[in-house]
Amino acid sequence: MYASLQTPRDLARTDRNKNLRDDRPEFQKHLLSAKSLSIADVDRLCRTAEDYELGALPPADVIGKTVALLFFQPSTRTRMGFEAAIVALGCHPIGMENMTASRSNTRSGETLEDCAAVISRLSDLIVVRHHEVGAAERMAAKSLKPIINGGDGWNEHPTQALIDIFSLRRGLGTIRGKSICFGGDPRGRTVRSLVQLLRFESPREVVFCPPAHYEVPADLLATLSEHQIRCRIVHNLDIPLHESDAIMMAPYDMSDIGEPAASGYVSPRMTPETHRLTAERVLNANSNALIYHPMPRLDEIDPSCDELPNAMYFEQVRLSKFMRMAVLGELLSIGTYP
Structure with missing residues (x-):
């Protein structure tokens, strides 16, 4: 239960917030590749990010949801950037600090598909970073909830x-x-x-x-x-x-x-x-x-x-926080897949 604590300034922005997503078609189920985005998607997300920058409130149907952060590769900016956006939307981030300790790695043998099937039943959206090309796509095939590709090897971000x-x-x-x-x-x-x-x-x-x-x-x-x-x-x-x-x-x-997280490789x-x-x-x-x-x-x-x-x-x-808020807000509004 979330009580309304709107100030007069917040109330004056009500119409802006109601219209945040009025002009968009239903967003795709996942964000795995920039190839899947249209110019309408890019323009809309930029407008929404700018609205958040100017103080727009998150959609009511997003507040309180849970976002799982699965970073099989080390990350500072992307992980903390998503955490900042998640909190700003009134959502809750969950995840492990060290995914090399997870059973969802090559040492223990749990597949990415099983990982997605499990975590998607414990959260409303998954952000994944992995050293393997196509890892996010593999997880999306079994996930009940939206997947955001936070970087898959050499492929995409x-x-x-x-x-x-x-x-x-x-x-x-x-x-x-x-x-x-x-x-x-x-x-x-x-x-x-x-x-x-x-x-x-x-x-x-x-x-x-x-x-x-x-x-x-x-x-x-x-x-x-x-x-x-x-x-x-x-x-x-x-x-x-x-x-x-x-x-x-x-x-x-x-x-x-x-390279996987445990790799000893160091770039020049x-x-x-x-x-x-x-x-x-x-x-x-x-x-x-x-x-x-x-x-x-x-x-x-x-x-x-x-x-x-x-x-x-x-x-x-x-600016990255506001764009991540825009992407998360759209995908969290979609819900569960059959």
């Missing part, structure tokens, strides 16, 4: 892509006609999901600045080509600093992204100067390119950049 689009639209006003650069390892799941959403945004071009020893994945190039978005590959950040409107940075090497931690941003470099270029990063950063963005007016990555984190 759709909520981060939504956060990135929300942040890019906020910083640039519009992505249409702009030059968007990806700096760092192009193989990461955040890059793949964001490229899928950029197909709706009509940028002038997408520029990749990858390490010379890693090729841009063919499926990313094919998506851009299919949607007639110009693509360039460069090997020095000086070019996008002068020519791009926004640079979405990533670590120089993300080879640990497909040295970024060459050609692929590293410092305040001096940005200022010498007289660059107005907005700098983003899904985090965590290693050494690819020097802390000297943090106070630059075009450093957007901490604002990107602030």
Whole structure:
């Protein structure tokens, strides 16, 4: 039972809150891939995220629900970001701090399908991160409740892509006609999901600045080509600093992204100067390119950049809570599947 504690200011927002979802069709059952989102979905979620940022109250049918956080890979920002959004919606997060101790791992042999069948009977929604490509899809096949893919190996991270689009639209006003650069390892799941959403945004071009020893994945190039978005590959950040409107940075090497939690693999931690941003470099270029990063950063963005007016990555984190609230709110409103 939840008592109403609305202030006069809250009551004045009642109509806004009633209309939060009036203009949307029924959302898909799960959020597994950015490929499943339409432009209408992206626009609606951005509007809802902005409403939450402005103080809109969560839908009454969401308050009090339980969200299970199953992170089979280590996570700080994504896990805490979801927890912050869950609490802000008036919901309850549950989960294990160390999923390597769970029976749902390779050591004990419980399948992801069984894990989903069990946890979906104890919660109203599941957020899963796993080192295996397709893990979220496997769980969705047996889950009675919505599944959000919080990252599955090299494959996808759709909520981060939504956060990135929300942040890019906020910083640039519009992505249409702009030059968007990806700096760092192009193989990461955040890059793949964001490229899928950029197909709706009509940028002038997408520029990749990858390490010379890693090729841009063919499926990313094919998506851009299919949607007639110009693509360039460069090997020095000086070019996008002068020519791009926004640079979405990533670590120089993300080879640990497909590793299980107990793996001892450590990615290289040295970024060459050609692929590293410092305040001096940005200022010498007289660059107005907005700098983003899904985090965590290693050494690819020097802390000297943090106070630059075009450093957007901490604002990107602030906005992430509202987009996660929007996604959670929609999926929690759907209910149980037959």
